[in-house]
Amino acid sequence: MDFWDRICKALAVRKVSVMDVSKKYGLEYRLLQAITKGRPWYGDWGYEFGAGSFALTFDAYKSAVETLSSVPLSIFLPQVFKPSTRLQDIISFYQSLSQCQLVNIKDLFCFLMRLIHDAHKSYPRVMDATCKKPRISSGVLSWSRADVGRVEEAMFRVLRAVSGSNWVSYRALRGAVCRVAPPALLDHCLMELGGKLAAEGMVVNVRHNPDSGALEYRLEPQNVSISTSCNDSCVANCLPSEEVLKQDLKFLYACLLHPQTMLSYAPDQTRNLAISSAEKLLDCKQFMKDYKPEKLASGNGVMICLSCQLEIVDQSEEIAAPDPPAELVVLPVNAIVSDLKIEASKAFQEVYLAFRRFQAEELVGYGSVDESTQVKLVMGSTEESVRVRGRCLGKNGLSKYRVERGIERWTVDCICGAKDDDGERMLACDVCGVWQHTRCSGINDSDAVPAKFVCYRCRESLQMTAGVGQCKNQTVSSLSSNGSFGKSLTTP
Numbered sequence: 001m002d003f004w005d006r007i008c009k010a011l012a013v014r015k016v017s018v019m020d021v022s023k024k025y026g027l028e029y030r031l032l033q034a035i036t037k038g039r040p041w042y043g044d045w046g047y048e049f050g051a052g053s054f055a056l057t058f059d060a061y062k063s064a065v066e067t068l069s070s071v072p073l074s075i076f077l078p079q080v081f082k083p084s085t086r087l088q089d090i091i092s093f094y095q096s097l098s099q100c101q102l103v104n105i106k107d108l109f110c111f112l113m114r115l116i117h118d119a120h121k122s123y124p125r126v127m128d129a130t131c132k133k134p135r136i137s138s139g140v141l142s143w144s145r146a147d148v149g150r151v152e153e154a155m156f157r158v159l160r161a162v163s164g165s166n167w168v169s170y171r172a173l174r175g176a177v178c179r180v181a182p183p184a185l186l187d188h189c190l191m192e193l194g195g196k197l198a199a200e201g202m203v204v205n206v207r208h209n210p211d212s213g214a215l216e217y218r219l220e221p222q223n224v225s226i227s228t229s230c231n232d233s234c235v236a237n238c239l240p241s242e243e244v245l246k247q248d249l250k251f252l253y254a255c256l257l258h259p260q261t262m263l264s265y266a267p268d269q270t271r272n273l274a275i276s277s278a279e280k281l282l283d284c285k286q287f288m289k290d291y292k293p294e295k296l297a298s299g300n301g302v303m304i305c306l307s308c309q310l311e312i313v314d315q316s317e318e319i320a321a322p323d324p325p326a327e328l329v330v331l332p333v334n335a336i337v338s339d340l341k342i343e344a345s346k347a348f349q350e351v352y353l354a355f356r357r358f359q360a361e362e363l364v365g366y367g368s369v370d371e372s373t374q375v376k377l378v379m380g381s382t383e384e385s386v387r388v389r390g391r392c393l394g395k396n397g398l399s400k401y402r403v404e405r406g407i408e409r410w411t412v413d414c415i416c417g418a419k420d421d422d423g424e425r426m427l428a429c430d431v432c433g434v435w436q437h438t439r440c441s442g443i444n445d446s447d448a449v450p451a452k453f454v455c456y457r458c459r460e461s462l463q464m465t466a467g468v469g470q471c472k473n474q475t476v477s478s479l480s481s482n483g484s485f486g487k488s489l490t491t492p
Helices: 001-010 029-037 041-045 056-068 088-098 104-120 145-160 170-176 183-191 232-238 242-257 267-284 337-351 375-379 456-464
Strands: 016-017 047-049 202-208 215-221 286-290 303-312 326-334 356-364 385-392 424-427 433-437
Touching: 001 337, 029 041, 029 056, 029 242, 029 267, 041 286, 047 183, 056 104, 056 267, 088 104, 088 242, 104 242, 145 170, 145 183, 145 202, 145 215, 170 183, 170 215, 286 385, 326 337, 337 356, 337 375, 337 385
Parallel strands: 303 385
Antiparallel strands: 016 286, 047 286, 202 215, 303 326, 356 385, 424 433
16 A cells, blocks of 8 residues: 555545455454544545445444444443353453453454554564474475364374373474374474464463473463463463464454344343444445645746636536546746636646536636736735636537446435445336335345346335226336346446
8 A cells, every 4th residue: 555655646646535345354344443443444544434335424434433432341241140151251351461441342452453463573483483493494395284284183182181281392292293294294383383273262372481491382271361470571472372362353353343243232222323333334435535736836936836626617417517626737927817728728638538628718706807917916926726617618518528427317316315326236126217225125235136126116106006007017016026137236
């Protein structure tokens, strides 16, 4: 993204939009980032809410972030005389691990993401820096996943056989499985064994013996609390491994964030608001950055720099659309009004195909000024922008190019409030031809577009007129009727 950002700045780009469908650890990153940072991942580069699907607004997006982030963790914690669940154990574990109080969902996920980040950068990959045995490069030897899994399972069996809290040394564990695989593969597996998940919720913990410095292994519960015997030099070894942290992140994401897998909890009103908020955050995919290119200095007495805005006259209502962004027009210091009109026309003609026949006719607010008047006398030294009014010459004018969706006439009017194509899957009613979201019409995104579709408005109208004359469409009483396939704006 840094490289892309530099390209946009070098090209003097004004606005760029992105569709955020990124994932991290297999999770929708726009939902995770909204909770931890209050903005999408692209927000680190200045991208902000652009347009929400299903008629969502910026205020709805911010409200959803606040609602879901502020859900208190106390409602998930165990009640008196009730056995704790895995979710409650994980929340309690990370609350005990954090030096700051974890009060709500945002606190929990921020802390967990920070632990993963720290573990990725500094967690000791057992023996990478301290092991006396050299690490085998993956470029020299390679083994199949099945070979590695077979060796790891053999090591797990050895560790499970050890009673109590006894540690198994590197040499003893290697000797116990020496016949399972070649020595190089054994060393490779021992190097990567720390943090591996074994059966029954156990994880391999690794430490350096306090006296000899030799590596030792043992199995511990996945979310075991930090041992009181750990000193400052081995705190990192007491923290969960990166693999365990990611497993916990996925579990918490499914239980607390994702609307389709969110666990049931009381009060129902809080959970319903959380589900609704999560759905809104997932529906917000389009984000935009306004680069706001810096203007050239105009007070140097050598040139005049004006931000020129456009106003179109005699524009058909059918193709009416917002005016384009302002263009920067640079003129010599002695330029006159006619020069400004010519340069403004060229600026828009060169950028937009739709305006290749555009001609500036007047300066808004300065209609009575003579063409030969110098611009600096008209605008003064403080004005930095001007609005130019004009028209596109020719028979078709803007009609051929101005409509971004094409020249075909169609209408979007969905029950969610959407009035335009927002990138989500849509289908058209076979009676009125109006487009609406498949999801809002009760059709799952995983389901195919039905052969025939009648919107709820037309269904009500058809039911009212069913007994008068021949119905316009007598075979569309259900969405599964046979016939020509419905139209779709966006395929699944």
